[in-house]
Amino acid sequence: VQQLADEKTCMQFSIRRPKLPSSETHPEENAHKRLDVAAWLRHLNEAGQVEEEYKLQKAIFFGGIDIAIRGEVWPFLLRYYSYESTSEEREALRIQKRKEYLEIQEKRLAMTPDEHKDFWRNVQFTVDKDVVRTDRSNQFFRGEGNPNVETMRRILLNYAVFNPAIGYSQGMSDLVAPILAEVLDESDTFWCFVGLMQNTIFFSSPRDEDMEKQLMYLRELLRLMHPRFYQHLLSLGEDGLQMLFCHRWILLCFKREFPDAEALRMWEACWAHYQVRSSPGTAAGPAAWQGLSKGCW
Amino acid sequence: MAKQYDVLFRLLLLGDSGVGKTCLLCRFTDNEFHPAHISTIGVDFKMKTIEVDGIKVRIQIWDTAGQERYQTITKQYYRRAQGIFLVYDISSERSYQHVMKWASDVDEYAPDGVQKILIGNKADEEHKRQVAKEQGLQLAREYGMDFYETSACSNLNIKESFTRLTELVLQAHRKELAGLRAAAAPADLARLDEDELPPAGAEEAPKACWC
Numbered sequence: 001v002q003q004l005a006d007e008k009t010c011m012q013f014s015i016r017r018p019k020l021p022s023s024e025t026h027p028e029e030n031a032h033k034r035l036d037v038a039a040w041l042r043h044l045n046e047a048g049q050v051e052e053e054y055k056l057q058k059a060i061f062f063g064g065i066d067i068a069i070r071g072e073v074w075p076f077l078l079r080y081y082s083y084e085s086t087s088e089e090r091e092a093l094r095i096q097k098r099k100e101y102l103e104i105q106e107k108r109l110a111m112t113p114d115e116h117k118d119f120w121r122n123v124q125f126t127v128d129k130d131v132v133r134t135d136r137s138n139q140f141f142r143g144e145g146n147p148n149v150e151t152m153r154r155i156l157l158n159y160a161v162f163n164p165a166i167g168y169s170q171g172m173s174d175l176v177a178p179i180l181a182e183v184l185d186e187s188d189t190f191w192c193f194v195g196l197m198q199n200t201i202f203f204s205s206p207r208d209e210d211m212e213k214q215l216m217y218l219r220e221l222l223r224l225m226h227p228r229f230y231q232h233l234l235s236l237g238e239d240g241l242q243m244l245f246c247h248r249w250i251l252l253c254f255k256r257e258f259p260d261a262e263a264l265r266m267w268e269a270c271w272a273h274y275q276v277r278s279s280p281g282t283a284a285g286p287a288a289w290q291g292l293s294k295g296c297w
Numbered sequence: 298m299a300k301q302y303d304v305l306f307r308l309l310l311l312g313d314s315g316v317g318k319t320c321l322l323c324r325f326t327d328n329e330f331h332p333a334h335i336s337t338i339g340v341d342f343k344m345k346t347i348e349v350d351g352i353k354v355r356i357q358i359w360d361t362a363g364q365e366r367y368q369t370i371t372k373q374y375y376r377r378a379q380g381i382f383l384v385y386d387i388s389s390e391r392s393y394q395h396v397m398k399w400a401s402d403v404d405e406y407a408p409d410g411v412q413k414i415l416i417g418n419k420a421d422e423e424h425k426r427q428v429a430k431e432q433g434l435q436l437a438r439e440y441g442m443d444f445y446e447t448s449a450c451s452n453l454n455i456k457e458s459f460t461r462l463t464e465l466v467l468q469a470h471r472k473e474l475a476g477l478r479a480a481a482a483p484a485d486l487a488r489l490d491e492d493e494l495p496p497a498g499a500e501e502a503p504k505a506c507w508c
Contacts, residue, residue, distance in 0.1 A: 129315035
């Protein structure tokens with residue numbers, strides 16, 4: 001990974017070796033084509049259920065998803081839809097979930113003046129500042145008075161009502177924006193975002209112990225896989241191995257470090273949970289491992 | 298081979314979310330202004346070399362996230378700073394009120410003798426002003442700080458305030474710097490910053506935009 005000037009996107013990194021020698025890659029690295037509509041439909045049976053979840057996850061992990069069907073497939077990866085659900089069940093779920101979403105929104109709009117004052121101070125003030133500076137170069141959010149920015153704002157505000165313990169942390173707008181731009185529907189995006197927050201590393205809890213744990217995993221991974229770099233960091237004194245420079249990489253899964261296309265490809269690979277034993281409640285470290293080990297080093 | 302700089306300092310930008318810390322920094326280092334910038338997550342930094350009193354000063358400016366939630370991360374950077382900008386937004390009374398909280402954090406976590414200046418940013422937004430210039434001056438007097446109203450948008454007082462803080466840091470370290478003006482061996486200055494060696498070659502690292 002190399003620092004690089006990129007005047008348009010302000011990226012810090014570029015992929016220095018886009019092609020690794022086959023001796024360094026996974027044997028199946030090039031065996032999977034991007035999941036396109038035809039391939040996606042082959043994974044579904046007549047009732048619309050995903051027949052073999054593992055195969056699908058593997059295909060996505062290695063090949064990624066065609067942009068045209070991201071909006072359709074991401075809700076599975078983000079655990080909004082279960083793989084066993086039928087098309088019919090999913091339609092019913094969407095209707096049910098839309099109702100729930102509106103109830104959450106009504107709760108937000110029905111706050112007492114005091115509650116609203118608190119909410120404004122703790123959540124809305126920052127959300128308002130952030131939504132107008134999130135992904136504005138993406139066509140979907142571009143331009144003054146773009147209604148999609150307002151949709152993103154409502155989703156984040158409603159999420160803070162839905163999960164007051166997390167509320168709003170800066171960075172959450174970076175996570176929800178790409179989902180909204182692909183999934184499009186407001187309620188569906190909200191529930192995908194809920195799934196994302198529950199099942200990936202991000203801030204399943206925003207506490208620093210969790211970040212500390214992530215950085216500890218990373219240190220350990222580095223010690224085992226790149227001992228020379230580990231020694232270099234060690235030689236820099238205590239600051240080096242604190243690895244605070246990785247904080248944002250982990251929090252936003254490299255969204256700010258890579259161009260969108262590459263970053264989203266990495267997100268998908270992480271979300272596929274291929275060969276990852278995921279146990280909700282353990283702050284989902286494995287996604288970071290997978291993201292880090294596949295994507296960066 | 299000519300040295301790129303004589304001394305390196307670390308400056309830190311602190312203040313509420315959205316007061317324009319990143320914009321101040323981008324204006325100063327790259328002379329750019331993007332009104333809808335992205336929010337800073339955790340900590341970022343940019344570098345610039347300026348000349349003060351004939352001394353080439355490399356300044357490393359750390360830009361921090363304003364949201365309280367990130368403060369356990371950002372606080373870890375306080376102790377390595379030699380100079381701190383406390384920034385509020387003249388169109389936000391709340392951000393001005395919070396300067397006191399930021400200042401008390403600095404007292405608690407930054408090293409003794411750290412230099413501070415107060416910045417009231419967004420001075421171009423006169424029509425939205427909530428904090429009078431006198432309020433800024435008064436607060437700065439209370440804390441014994443210099444004060445600037447700035448605008449990253451119209452490029453008001455940007456260079457001035459960064460240069461001023463650098464001067465203050467230089468003054469505070471003048472003992473260590475004695476002899477530098479008489480063109481002493483630059484290598485001596487490495488002492489000032491033991492863990493930051495001057496670049497080995499004349500080649501600048503590829504310029505990165507860190508915003």
